[in-house]
Amino acid sequence: MPELPEIEVTRRTIHERLVGLRVEDVSLKQTGKTTTHGADLAASLVGQKLQDTNRRGKMLVLEFENGIALIIHLMLIGRVAIYKGEQPEPFNSLLHIRFEGDQNFEVRFVAARSIAFMPLDIVDDYPAVAKQGPDALTISSKEFTEALRKTSGPIKNVFMEQARMAGVGNAYADEILFAARVNPQVPAKTIEEDKANALYKNIAPVLKRAIDMGAAEEYVIYLGKEDGLTSKYDLMQVHGRSWRPCNVCGTKIKKVEHGGRSTYFCPECQKA
Numbered sequence: 133m134p135e136l137p138e139i140e141v142t143r144r145t146i147h148e149r150l151v152g153l154r155v156e157d158v159s160l161k162q163t164g165k166t167t168t169h170g171a172d173l174a175a176s177l178v179g180q181k182l183q184d185t186n187r188r189g190k191m192l193v194l195e196f197e198n199g200i201a202l203i204i205h206l207m208l209i210g211r212v213a214i215y216k217g218e219q220p221e222p223f224n225s226l227l228h229i230r231f232e233g234d235q236n237f238e239v240r241f242v243a244a245r246s247i248a249f250m251p252l253d254i255v256d257d258y259p260a261v262a263k264q265g266p267d268a269l270t271i272s273s274k275e276f277t278e279a280l281r282k283t284s285g286p287i288k289n290v291f292m293e294q295a296r297m298a299g300v301g302n303a304y305a306d307e308i309l310f311a312a313r314v315n316p317q318v319p320a321k322t323i324e325e326d327k328a329n330a331l332y333k334n335i336a337p338v339l340k341r342a343i344d345m346g347a348a349e350e351y352v353i354y355l356g357k358e359d360g361l362t363s364k365y366d367l368m369q370v371h372g373r374s375w376r377p378c379n380v381c382g383t384k385i386k387k388v389e390h391g392g393r394s395t396y397f398c399p400e401c402q403k404a
């Protein structure tokens with residue numbers, strides 16, 4: 133699943149390539165029972181410039197000149213495609229926007245309810261946005277302490293609930309825990325203050341490093357390393373690396389299952 137760094141890199145890529153361009157055509161496919169929120173507004177984008185891009189947690193927000201915003205949540209397997217000219221290979225996307233200069237933008241592999249059109253001034257009241265907690269890149273130490281206080285179960289849970297803190301998911305939770313040298317299985321309620329501080333101090337640096345490295349190659353189709361994008365898995369220190377040696381101490385990375393999710397950590401660096 134794309135997490136905050138991948139969504140932020142995707143946003144920057146869209147921003148660099150498409151902001152300032154005028155929409156020439158919008159094609160939105162509705163599937164059977166699910167319809168896109170505000171689908172009737174899609175046609176209003178024709179003739180309008182893409183004015184700005186934004187992010188709310190793991191959601192992308194595209195802002196058009198006529199005050200209409202397009203919200204995109206890539207969920208588990210969503211992808212955006214950006215390309216110039218003909219579509220490199222035939223594909224039916226949920227949403228296809230053709231911009232001037234033969235630039236194309238598509239949203240693929242998502243359900244209709246994963247995108248929404250609405251006036252920009254009500255984006256923050258849209259339920260999917262409104263119910264999110266503070267953004268992981270800007271959360272204050274006080275807000276993080278508050279989120280910790282409300283977390284039950286293992287400490288990793290504080291990163292998984294978007295209502296407590298928005299943007300981090302399974303992979304970057306493992307990476308932040310490793311960077312802070314905190315064992316992911318420690319109960320949140322019993323975490324010591326110095327470890328809580330270490331966790332807080334590592335959130336933004338871990339996410340920013342992935343953003344700086346361009347971690348989004350998996351999610352932006354037809355663009356790759358030559359466009360400055362990197363695979364998020366090339367950056368991981370522990371996540372997805374079971375049985376491979378820890379980059380710090382050489383101990384084999386361990387994988388445990390909890391609540392249907394895999395958690396990776398170094399048993400030496402992250403002693404309980």
Ligand SMILES: [Zn+2]
Binds near residue numbers: 379380401
């Ligand atoms: Zn280690």
